[in-house]
Amino acid sequence: MKIVAVGAHxxxxxxxxxxxxxxxVKSGHEVLMVVMTTSEYTNYTGRVLRTFDEAEREGKKAAETLGAKLITLNFSTKDIPYNSESVEALDKIFNEFQPDIILTHWPHDTHQAHRNVALASISGGRHFNTILMYEPMMPSGRSYEGFRAQVYVDISEFNKIKMEALKAHKSQYKKYGGDFWLGAVEARARLRGFEMRDEIGQCKFAECYEVMRLKLSL
Ligand SMILES: [Zn+2]
Known part of the structure; x- marks a missing residue:
């Protein structure tokens, strides 16, 4: 199976x-990560919070840790548009890669770049049958809408490697409070694991998706 995951940053x-x-990846599927922006940014005073080199280096290490391929596009970190340019950029990647599953942001996320990537993925993926929107995660995702967890993936055996991938993002790890941040991400996965348990304690960690479109193979 081929899976493409699209993210703003x-x-x-x-x-x-x-x-x-x-x-x-461990199950033998091919995974492509598409990061839409260069991911360097400043705050409103102009202070640099992440350089392009940091973002590129950290992103490559994280993708390697997970075993996925990585493509980085050149859209602006904060102002990625939802227009023909972003839609066609994804159109091209999807048509070349032919994914069975597209994973993307949730369109009610509070970050404008995340929202536009969600919309561009839905438009760019209009000819593909399965699009799942991943759960907005801290520090983003405090929305006026409620995320509906509809698809659960048991990641009990893979939470550790996920944490390693997040630690590869050294600049963000430092900015968001190190293990305090990772603890919050892990706590969400624990909650989702509890929700999907078949037997108490059987699913320690899970990740969730909301369905935009789903092909059911019987
Ligand atoms: Zn982001």
């Missing part, structure tokens, strides 16, 4: 689907 995919990707 270098670390978005790992936070929400790192366990799913590591599990898919």
């Amino acid at each position: 270098s670390d978005d995919i790992e936070i929400s689907c790192g366990g799913t990707i590591a599990k898919a």
Whole structure:
């Protein structure tokens, strides 16, 4: 199977689907990560919070940790558009890769770049039958809408490698509070694991998706 995961920034995919990707790769599936922007940014005072070199280096290491291929596009970190340019960029990648599953942001995320990537993925993926939207994860995702967890993936065996991939994003790890941040990401996965358990304690960690479109193979 071929899976493509699309994210606005270098670390978005790992936070929400790192366990799913590591599990898919271990099972022999091919996974491509597409990061839409160069991911360097400043705050409103102009202070640099992440350089391009940092983002590129950290993103490559994280993708290697998960065992996925990585493509980085050149859209602006904060102002990625939802227009023909972003849609066609994904159109091209999807048509060349022919994914069985497209994973992307959730369109009600509070980050404008995340929202536009979700919309561009849905438009770019209009000819593909399965699009799942991954759960918005801290520090993003505090929305006025509620995420509906509809598809669960047991990542009990892969949470550790997901955490390693997140630690590869050294600049973000430092910025968001190190293990305090990772603890929050892990706690969400624990909650989702508890929700999907078949027997108590059987599923320690899980990741969730909301369905945009799903092909059911019987
Ligand atoms: Zn992001």
